[in-house]
Amino acid sequence: MRVLFIGDIVGKPGREAIKRFLKPLQTEHNIDVIIANGENAAAGKGLTKEIAQELYNYGIQFLTMGNHVWDHRDIMNFIDGESRLVRPANYPVGAPGQGYGFIRTMGKKIGVLNLSGRVFLPSLDDPFSGAIRWINQIKQETPIIIVDFHAEATSEKVALGWFLDGKVSAVIGTHTHIQTADARLLHQGTAYITDVGMTGPKDSVLGVKKEIIINRFLTQLPAKFELASGPIQLNAVVIDIDDETGKAQRIEAIQLFSEA
Numbered sequence: 001m002r003v004l005f006i007g008d009i010v011g012k013p014g015r016e017a018i019k020r021f022l023k024p025l026q027t028e029h030n031i032d033v034i035i036a037n038g039e040n041a042a043a044g045k046g047l048t049k050e051i052a053q054e055l056y057n058y059g060i061q062f063l064t065m066g067n068h069v070w071d072h073r074d075i076m077n078f079i080d081g082e083s084r085l086v087r088p089a090n091y092p093v094g095a096p097g098q099g100y101g102f103i104r105t106m107g108k109k110i111g112v113l114n115l116s117g118r119v120f121l122p123s124l125d126d127p128f129s130g131a132i133r134w135i136n137q138i139k140q141e142t143p144i145i146i147v148d149f150h151a152e153a154t155s156e157k158v159a160l161g162w163f164l165d166g167k168v169s170a171v172i173g174t175h176t177h178i179q180t181a182d183a184r185l186l187h188q189g190t191a192y193i194t195d196v197g198m199t200g201p202k203d204s205v206l207g208v209k210k211e212i213i214i215n216r217f218l219t220q221l222p223a224k225f226e227l228a229s230g231p232i233q234l235n236a237v238v239i240d241i242d243d244e245t246g247k248a249q250r251i252e253a254i255q256l257f258s259e260a
């Protein structure tokens, strides 16, 4: 099967990019399953029920989250009843929502596991040992497993990729909003990319108006973030997976841009 994994959707520009690029992309690449990181989909911070529904309506079947998961209070109203949404599994016990879930399509089941890194991010539970535990649980249902590793440090991400090589179909990095040029198959059949990138405003600093961030670096003063406008982009990877073994066969990075 062919899976499309879309990088962090940032606010309205990100949703516009989904609206504009997703259907043609799906047709052109014969995509079977669509997963996206939605932690920034509501104005750059968090997710609301309404916006999740908008993304499902565009054809996204499953959403992963990250450190911004709790930024919009509306998430508390629906995360527990929402089977198409996961937040990092390594939040301490008692956090609402689920850390892994399943997509059921074409008579198959795809497990999706969300993990957060701990370098330059809140010190959650250990994603490495936790991953093995959760993967063993998912494996009882399906050999097809996609991991979204939401992390900052390239070392932590590459290390988890190798650690899970052969244990999952793909380890896809999110959170930095910059697509890395290292999409590859690891030795035991796991597709890997350090970061899939961002879906949102192109001429920005990680989605935010560039002037605001430049000024923040210049003055070190706090500033209200505002999303950038102008050209938009979609960043994603396409992964081919053997349905029977769960091994990845191919990974391709994709970047699409609107004109000017």
Ligand SMILES: [Fe+2]
Binding pocket: 008, 039, 040, 066, 175, 176, 177
């Ligand atoms: Fe993000």
Ligand SMILES: [Fe+2]
Binding pocket: 039, 066, 067, 068, 150, 174, 175, 176
């Ligand atoms: Fe993030």
